[in-house]
Amino acid sequence: MIESIFNRITEEYCEISPETINDWSEKIKIVEYKKKHLLAKEGTYSRKFYFIVKGAIKAYYMLDGKNVTDWFAFENDFIPSTTNHIIGQKSTHYIELLEDSILIELDADHLEYLCKKHHDFEHLYRLVLSKTIHQLRERIASLQFRTVQQRYTSLIDLHPKIESRVPLGDIASFLGITQETLSRIRASR
Amino acid sequence: MIESIFNRITEEYCEISPETINDWSEKIKIVEYKKKHLLAKEGTYSRKFYFIVKGAIKAYYMLDGKNVTDWFAFENDFIPSTTNHIIGQKSTHYIELLEDSILIELDADHLEYLCKKHHDFEHLYRLVLSKTIHQLRERIASLQFRTVQQRYTSLIDLHPKIESRVPLGDIASFLGITQETLSRIRASR
DNA sequence: ATAAGAATTTGATTTAGATCAAAAAAAGTA
């Protein structure tokens, strides 16, 4: 079980030495939570870092009393929204499970420890951040000047199953539009 | 000169060992270019990584024959738009100097070498990426659900001098609006 | 200083998407 997870990570990012893997695997905890469980709450300190083995999450924050969904993550993703808390600040976001999920949990202190102790771990983490940057860039390009149709289409291309796994309202929010508009776009295809 | 630059970087991010600094300073080149010079062109390989000692840049790409400005950077910023090329892909962006500038240039290969050789350098780089992520997040929040007024105001708060250093059309593009709209917003304040 | 070119502003019109409201469909729950 654990090995196959480390394999997934190594394949996706880079090789990791056995020592690092050992040290790492001592620090992690495999956790299971039900749909709607909150991994983080706005205004609280939740210094945890997650990798999704199975399941899906959304990250959102409140704006004028409404939820704004910021980020989705699925199997084999790290949850980068948590990186904020890692610098020791209160969370600006809620992170909610969209499905019953299995996660690997790593304490922020342990993350720092592993980075400091093992160069290859810090390298891996650097690659994870690079990937996140790439995704954020794509997202900005999408929000900045594409029409709503184009935004929706490219989201579906990227995550074909998102429609069945994520409520329409959250997808609309992520795209920066109302759910009525998204519903109409969907209908017109 | 060089020392004061390394000091700036160390203060902003983290301590770096003398060995790393030595090795690093052997790899860099201080370059000066005039306004309008292109550090990168769409479709070409420009495997360089820059730190801005003095000056300003914009990163943009073409969409339907129009420039879309993506990113600004000023003194003491690394230019993260170049990180794309570092993975060895053709640039998707143009990077153009908005002013006569002084830059520190580091070859992508040297960047990788320094990361591999010196754990503290990779750590520094990781922190640079973290900061970039934070900025990108802010930017997404801004584009996703804020009104144009709010977007403009927060940009000015962040970079008070941007109005005098960057053409209005580029700022408008960055905010995801037309320059006519930005002009009107400015007039109505 | 003056002309040529670039950047910015102003005006009139159009349109994509928001808002408000209600109906219909789907998903949970007893």
Added chain:
DNA sequence: TACTTTTTTTGATCTAAATCAAATTCTTAT
């Protein structure tokens, strides 16, 4: 199975910002 609750769709109207067009102001080079 029926009943409640949540999610999605549909309709009518409104509005912020886009578009198109032209005028004005600011820069730069001669």
